[in-house]
Amino acid sequence: MNNLGQKIREVREKQHLLLRQVAAYLEIDTALISKAERGERNLNREQVVKLAIFLNDSEEEFISLWLCDKIISVVGDDNYAIQGTQKALKIIKKEINK
Amino acid sequence: MNNLGQKIREVREKQHLLLRQVAAYLEIDTALISKAERGERNLNREQVVKLAIFLNDSEEEFISLWLCDKIISVVGDDNYAIQGTQKALKIIKKEINK
């Protein structure tokens, strides 16, 4: 399971679009988008952006889900996941104000 | 630059320990710990834990810096880094309460 994947599937099905159609738009194999929706494979940033456009949804939402998944796959079930993520958030916020 | 690396160097120098000594304790090449302190290479979790013990410092602090660095290297300078990290934090916190 996978946050972006769930979101994509949800939005795609709501619009009665087929994997085939999404795959064609992104110019990738159908298998890949299928796997992406189920969290078995990652899309790259560009593909996620295109997907947001194609599905008429928010790029911010899609990309932040995509990042969120990456973070979780990195810190996931570590005992100190919360502390690490909080530290990162602080640093990122500080970094922005420059 | 690198948060865990800076911390390690700071603590190590405060204790007048040589890279060589740290490396010997971790059973790795001196070059590797040198690079780790400067953020050119990553240590693995086990090495970070041993390091905390060897340097008499907090495991929680070391591991969360280590995770923090990983997160930053993943979401780093993305426009939506903050949003993604916040989402991840929420989800991780929720996950813990199970």
Next chain:
DNA sequence: TGTACCTTTGACACTTCTTGACAAGTCAAA
């Protein structure tokens, strides 16, 4: 100057992970 020591650097081999593609599989509806 020379040497002794600590650290940094770049190259390397090796392994593991990722990526995209393809073929074959399942499954439900007609």
Next chain:
DNA sequence: TTTGACTTGTCAAGAAGTGTCAAAGGTACA
């Protein structure tokens, strides 16, 4: 049973990670 949608497993190529080594930089000091 056929069709269309989706899933699954596998493969090869390339990328990225891991540890090591030898050589080079830098510093301190006799």
